[in-house]
Amino acid sequence: MNNIEAQIEELKSQIAAIEKKSPSDKISMIVFSGDMDKVLAAFVIATGAVAMGMEVVMFFTFWGTPILRDKNKKAGGKDTMGKMFGAMLPKGTCEVKLSKMNMGGMGTAMMKSLMKKKNVASLEQMIEMAQEFGVQIYVCEMSMDLMGFKREEMIDYSKLSYCGVATFLEQANDSRIQLFI
Amino acid sequence: MNEEINVDKVMDLKGLPCPMPILKVTKGIKEIEIGQVIEVLSTDPGSINDFPSWARTRGHEILKTDQNGEVTKFYIKRLV
16 A cells, blocks of 8 residues: 555656656747748748747847847947947847848848838848737857847847846747747 | 638738738737637738747647738637
8 A cells, every 4th residue: 555655646746747747838049040031931920830839039149149239229349349339230120131142232122122012021120029929039149249249239129138048948948849040 | 601700800911021920929829718719811921831830839839821822811719
């Protein structure tokens, strides 16, 4: 009798351990790319996932980081390298280019006008939708530091915070889907 | 004769490409009560597969699908 009770207790703790390990209905994305088309795809998947009832976490790192800069904001106190990176990298969504067929900016401009004509949501609209849908955005602190970006030059977004690799891995470990874009 | 479906809300999503129809209907279905029906009009060719996928995942029921030229009409019952 005692033996059975002990076995049940053992099973209960095993089930609890399995439940703790099983991933949530969540998607974790790394947005590494700074290309317009790729980032647009990332936001389409992100908002679509919320519509499907999933929790969404996006991590912006390296070339993805400057996309979240606000073109109307300025940040002071940068060193020479920071100023250089700041000037060379896109200042927000309006300056990002296609990964293919950019053709000195002509391809991107054509794509943008085609998107407008066909009613396809722009990157700006997709970020707005993501905010409305509660998509969590994390920005890689190391990329910010490396490129000399300041927090005060980033976009206003309700669920935006800064983190390192451990935060991503904790979230990814608890997600059913992980994407690297 | 077709059985009449009582529609509680109509959403005209014609001209909107992916992912907008799914995003809009996710918001729209919250505006009706459980058991009520929403009628959605879409011209996005992807909707024909997307709406059933969305409904299965969210636990809603598509009562009927009508295709008329470019426009597809979905009658979706909110179940949760």
